[in-house]
Amino acid sequence: MAKIGMKTALVEMDGDEMTRIIWQYIKDELIYPFVDLKTEYYDLGLKYRDETDDRVTVEAAEAANRLGVAVKCATITPNDARVEEYGLKAMYKSPNGTIRGIMDGTVFRAPILVKGITPHVWNWEKPITLARHAYGDVYRNTEIRVPGPGKAELVFTGEDGKEIRKTIAEMKSPGIIQGIHNLDKSIESFARSCMNFAIDRKEDLWFASKDTISKIYDGDFRDIFQRIYEEEFKEKFESLGIEYFYTLIDDAVARVVRSKGGFIWACKNYDGDVMSDMMASAYGSLAMMTSVLVSPAGKYEYEAAHGTVQRHYYKHLKGEETSTNSVATIFAWSGALRKRGELDGISELVDFADRLEKATLDTIEEGEMTGDLYLISSLENKKKLNTLDYIKAVRKRLEN
Ligand code: NAP
Numbered sequence: 001m002a003k004i005g006m007k008t009a010l011v012e013m014d015g016d017e018m019t020r021i022i023w024q025y026i027k028d029e030l031i032y033p034f035v036d037l038k039t040e041y042y043d044l045g046l047k048y049r050d051e052t053d054d055r056v057t058v059e060a061a062e063a064a065n066r067l068g069v070a071v072k073c074a075t076i077t078p079n080d081a082r083v084e085e086y087g088l089k090a091m092y093k094s095p096n097g098t099i100r101g102i103m104d105g106t107v108f109r110a111p112i113l114v115k116g117i118t119p120h121v122w123n124w125e126k127p128i129t130l131a132r133h134a135y136g137d138v139y140r141n142t143e144i145r146v147p148g149p150g151k152a153e154l155v156f157t158g159e160d161g162k163e164i165r166k167t168i169a170e171m172k173s174p175g176i177i178q179g180i181h182n183l184d185k186s187i188e189s190f191a192r193s194c195m196n197f198a199i200d201r202k203e204d205l206w207f208a209s210k211d212t213i214s215k216i217y218d219g220d221f222r223d224i225f226q227r228i229y230e231e232e233f234k235e236k237f238e239s240l241g242i243e244y245f246y247t248l249i250d251d252a253v254a255r256v257v258r259s260k261g262g263f264i265w266a267c268k269n270y271d272g273d274v275m276s277d278m279m280a281s282a283y284g285s286l287a288m289m290t291s292v293l294v295s296p297a298g299k300y301e302y303e304a305a306h307g308t309v310q311r312h313y314y315k316h317l318k319g320e321e322t323s324t325n326s327v328a329t330i331f332a333w334s335g336a337l338r339k340r341g342e343l344d345g346i347s348e349l350v351d352f353a354d355r356l357e358k359a360t361l362d363t364i365e366e367g368e369m370t371g372d373l374y375l376i377s378s379l380e381n382k383k384k385l386n387t388l389d390y391i392k393a394v395r396k397r398l399e400n
């Protein structure tokens with residue numbers, strides 16, 4: 001059988017630990033036999049990031065902006081323990097943070113639904129994709145511990161020296177103060193990324209904030225979303241029959257739980273942080289969550305939402321058998337190949353991505369799965385496979 005050709009290369013960002021092992025298995029078993037794969041390869045494994053003083057991460061992100069589509073393996077974010085383990089020259093920043101900074105993107109996370117794994121919220125029939133704003137708010141805060149009575153003020157000094165000053169509180173006793181900010185430009189990018197993604201997926205977009213309480217700060221988010229929608233997206237949404245819907249965050253939470261799913265939920269930074277963990281566990285498994293970073297310029301970076309599965313990797317190094325779930329990483333590849341196919345007009349590549357996803361899910365629905373799913377699947381005839389055997393079982397279906 002002739003392999004499917006590609007025009008433009010994908011940006012391939014390799015990573016760490018167990019997911020690096022899976023990465024190679026996926027390419028060898030599920031991609032190379034079927035696709036004449038073209039990639040621009042960047043090794044984001046911690047060892048090579050250290051050798052290049054983390055320049056490789058920056059170069060990979062710039063390549064994603066240049067070529068338009070990237071696929072990324074999970075990577076270690078160094079902490080003290082990792083600095084010692086790998087003898088690092090520095091405690092490098094999170095690669096995902098670096099890439100997000102350069103692509104100026106928004107992260108969309110969606111669960112992969114499969115028969116036998118029922119969401120804890122039984123009425124969720126379709127995936128809910130969560131979009132989290134990734135700039136400012138409490139993540140770039142400044143805080144003061146106040147030792148005793150005094151006046152807390154909020155002061156802005158313009159470049160022209162003019163001051164805007166407001167009293168936060170006349171404090172009669174010790175306490176705490178916090179200052180946070182955001183930028184219209186960042187909120188506009190976030191709104192555009194969300195609206196482009198909704199068009200891409202042909203799904204409704206929901207956005208919510210606490211504008212009843214935070215009339216200026218959250219009100220700004222609400223107004224910017226509304227303006228961008230009306231000026232740039234309304235016509236396109238209406239022609240596709242999809243809706244932009246704004247509500248109060250409390251109301252959104254209640255509606256989400258009662259919904260059937262099948263829409264995109266845009267969240268402010270903190271709401272997105274908390275709600276994405278809630279959604280991941282409510283849908284059943286962290287190993288079944290996909291993640292895609294979409295820039296306002298329409299560049300895409302696909303990955304799994306989970307980390308490098310360190311505990312399994314150490315078992316693997318000791319020669320013990322592992323049963324690590326590769327589904328989200330396979331979907332990162334299929335997502336990237338599909339997008340490349342769409343952008344380059346290669347329908348065979350789009351079809352291949354569909355078939356790869358179908359084979360991945362059929363394998364599980366026919367009872368062959370890794371240990372994490374085996375524990376929670378309600379299927380009667382189910383079998384637990386090791387890491388590589390699951391991928392081989394997918395290949396068998398792909399070949400048929
Ligand atoms: P993790 O790798 O997501 O794993 C946490 C636990 O979740 C695992 O120990 C495993 O549970 C389960 N799990 C996650 N993915 C699984 C899969 N594919 N198959 C089966 N089980 C899976 O998170 P972590 O242990 O907190 O972090 C490990 C490293 O990953 C860290 O260095 C962190 O910096 C990095 N990380 C990277 C990214 C990214 O690149 N996007 C995201 C998060 C974390 P059991 O051990 O109980 O089987």
Ligand code: MG
Pocket residue numbers: 273274277
């Ligand atoms: Mg969190």
